[in-house]
Amino acid sequence: MAGSLTRACPVSYTKLFAVGVRAAACAHGVSVRPPGLHNNISRLKAIPLTSTDLTASETTAEVIKNPCEREVSVEVSAEEVAREWKNAQARFQKHARIPGFRAGKVPATLVRSKFADEIKSEVVEHLVPAAFREETKKQNLIPIGQPKVVELELEEEKPLRFKAIFEILPPFEVEGYKEIKAAHEPVVVEDEEIQKTIDGLREQNSTYVNVDEDRGLADGDFGSVAFKSTSPEEGGEPVEMNDVLVDIGGKNTLPAFTENLRGAKAGETRSFDVTYAEDFGDKRLAGKTLHYDVEVKGIKTKTVPELNDEWVAELGQEEMKTLDDLRTRIREGIEHEKKHQAEHKIKEELLGQLTAKFPIDVPTVLVENSIDQRLERGLRSLIQQGLRAEDIKRMDLSRLRDGQREGAVKDVRANLLLEKIADVEGLEVTDEDLDKEISAAARQSKQNPLALRKQLEENNGLAGLRQQMRCDRALDLLYKQSE
Numbered sequence: 001m002a003g004s005l006t007r008a009c010p011v012s013y014t015k016l017f018a019v020g021v022r023a024a025a026c027a028h029g030v031s032v033r034p035p036g037l038h039n040n041i042s043r044l045k046a047i048p049l050t051s052t053d054l055t056a057s058e059t060t061a062e063v064i065k066n067p068c069e070r071e072v073s074v075e076v077s078a079e080e081v082a083r084e085w086k087n088a089q090a091r092f093q094k095h096a097r098i099p100g101f102r103a104g105k106v107p108a109t110l111v112r113s114k115f116a117d118e119i120k121s122e123v124v125e126h127l128v129p130a131a132f133r134e135e136t137k138k139q140n141l142i143p144i145g146q147p148k149v150v151e152l153e154l155e156e157e158k159p160l161r162f163k164a165i166f167e168i169l170p171p172f173e174v175e176g177y178k179e180i181k182a183a184h185e186p187v188v189v190e191d192e193e194i195q196k197t198i199d200g201l202r203e204q205n206s207t208y209v210n211v212d213e214d215r216g217l218a219d220g221d222f223g224s225v226a227f228k229s230t231s232p233e234e235g236g237e238p239v240e241m242n243d244v245l246v247d248i249g250g251k252n253t254l255p256a257f258t259e260n261l262r263g264a265k266a267g268e269t270r271s272f273d274v275t276y277a278e279d280f281g282d283k284r285l286a287g288k289t290l291h292y293d294v295e296v297k298g299i300k301t302k303t304v305p306e307l308n309d310e311w312v313a314e315l316g317q318e319e320m321k322t323l324d325d326l327r328t329r330i331r332e333g334i335e336h337e338k339k340h341q342a343e344h345k346i347k348e349e350l351l352g353q354l355t356a357k358f359p360i361d362v363p364t365v366l367v368e369n370s371i372d373q374r375l376e377r378g379l380r381s382l383i384q385q386g387l388r389a390e391d392i393k394r395m396d397l398s399r400l401r402d403g404q405r406e407g408a409v410k411d412v413r414a415n416l417l418l419e420k421i422a423d424v425e426g427l428e429v430t431d432e433d434l435d436k437e438i439s440a441a442a443r444q445s446k447q448n449p450l451a452l453r454k455q456l457e458e459n460n461g462l463a464g465l466r467q468q469m470r471c472d473r474a475l476d477l478l479y480k481q482s483e
Helices: 021-027 076-094 109-114 116-138 191-204 255-260 309-314 323-357 364-384 388-395 397-425 431-443 447-458 459-481
Strands: 061-063 068-075 143-152 160-165 207-210 222-228 239-247 269-275 289-303
Touching: 068 116, 076 116, 109 116, 116 143, 116 160, 143 364, 191 323, 239 255, 255 269, 255 289, 269 309, 309 323, 323 397, 323 459, 364 397, 397 459, 431 459, 447 459
Parallel strands: none
Antiparallel strands: 061 068, 068 160, 143 160, 207 289, 222 239, 222 289, 269 289
16 A cells, blocks of 8 residues: 555546547446436347247236336246147257267156256246237337246146336326526636646646755755555555655645755655544545655755746647737636536536426336446546555445435436437437447547447447447436426
């Protein structure tokens, strides 16, 4: 675990979901969207509908407590059961390997007794899905997710009976969605913002000069140090780093380093402990105490470049030779960033109004899938920040899931409504559009477009990507209509 000499500095930026991001996400089976657009229904496929020659009777469809839940009772004729039982037995008889009998010559009675449970299971596997598909098709029900089969009754030469509980997406309309509006405020870039950015650029282009005089480190100096950090925790290995610059008295330098290194001369070593706050940005260090042995190798002072045309030219940017050019470029960049932030905020507001205006019922299976994706993204982010496996094991995942549920319901509802708007508006994503998206993602991730497309196909991601693009276009439409 490496040590840290500075406070964690929050980075301010806009989450730009640009062309290409969606394709890369779908290729890995991950949904990437601005908040409010996390799910896509196509990732949970209904059981494929295929025709089968079954006799079904006494079928019912009734609404349970869950408004999206349905239950069907299905019966398959005794004749069909007997036919399938005979076929299953024949398959086992053909491949059975029993000592004393040649392959395919095992007596049927022996096969029936020795493989009775296996034959029955195969009959169930062949008849139940087909019968369920046929019944839901007959009742114009499209299941979402896998059904729960209950009260299964199966005996040879008798009818097969069972009930299946599943969810559907109840029909809904979005009449009046064009009435949703949101205020579009003008974007303003202040001179102070431009100057702050210029100051940051000058800091980034600063040079550091060795101090030759015999003196100790003082505030404003930069100590060139090598350090070794050790943790009292069992199994913690020491970490050594060389050529680290410590800004003495700097606002981002931990006070313990400034206090213990202030006054130290080149060649001296200081030893001290540092206790990191519980909310420290690096989770690996949060709440920990590390011991540091720090050797001061030299003292440096920082020189910030003068603010003039010569420095701007040295930055090496095309069509940017003067301070006025630099200010113009910075203004355009800040304006672009603010427009994206404003658009993102307005779209969030529009989604909030949309889901409030149309509080449609959403299938639990889609909500649970959305919660899975939210937790997956959150845990992946924490792991990248240093979260350890033992920390994850201590988490109350049930509580975490409950905490994500309300947001997941809104996400799924918003996505379904956007899909409906896309249907109403006739918004389509052509194969050419899809290819452009994949090509953009490939450039962004430095992959071969054909390889990325293959990856999408292998992960069943093409349909999800197309659907996600349609939803994005529906949201873009809402944004333009809201002005």
